[in-house]
Amino acid sequence: MFHRKGPTFFELAQQCFSSVEHGYDLLAPKFDHTPFRTPEVVLKKALELVGPSGSIDRALDVGCGTGAAMRHLRPLCRQEVVGVDLSRGMLDEARRRQADAPGGATLTFVQGNALELTYEAEFDVVTSFGAFGHILEKDEPRLVQAIARALRPGGRFLFVTAQPPSMLHPGYWLARGFNAAMHVRNALWKPPFVMYYLTFLVPRARALLGAQGFDVDVREGLLPRPFHGYPIVVATRK
Secondary structure: OOOOOOOOOOHHHHHHOOOOHHHHHHHHHHHHHHOOOOOHHHHHHHHHHHOOOEEEEEEEEEEEOOOHHHHHHHEEEEEEEEEEEOHHHHHHHHHHOOOOOOOOOOEEEEOOOOOOOOOOOOEEEEEEEHHHOOOHHHHHHHHHHHHHHHHEEEEEEEOOOOOOOOOOOOHHHHHHHHHHHHHHHHHHHHOOOOOOOOOOOOOHHHHHHHOOOEEEEEEOOOOOOOOOOOOOOEEEEE
16 A cells, blocks of 8 residues: 555654644655555546646646646646645655656745635636545635636636445445544544545535536546546636
């Protein structure tokens, strides 16, 4: 499950009992050697939907982590790719790892909360990969509103999510069990560490995005195995 250069069990436990920001500061140097990083093939196939090289001006990646998506976005942009993340440690890793990313667009790294984005109609594309589990369900409308504000008219919000799993699937109960454990941990230990599964699934995402005036296109079957069950969502701001 973990690469030999990945975190130890003790390091993961340290992360779990920290805040989200400090936990990812601790994990940052080894994050790319964990299964939490979005696989390259998923990023590549999803971001092919943006268009050819140099087809947009500016892109924003929300919850950019170590900058994996930014590496794919840079050659698509003529001007700038902005990555926002809560963790300074993750941003430091992103700055180091993506310095040689292909393309000439400026790479900008911003420490900030995804729920408090202040951009106003500045981006052609907003992406987010692997960050939705850090957003509480009650805060998802704020996230969608912030992304809608950040996009220019006709701009697109692109991400990968999942359909609701069957209750007969073992993965459903594993996810529910993990979520229950996290609820208990957060009730007993402060600061909270927000990380849950089964979040921002297609029906919920479609409803929230539609309420903000997006046209939502759910594209199934574009990713190769073993990720073929995960749809790519392209939501266009009217």
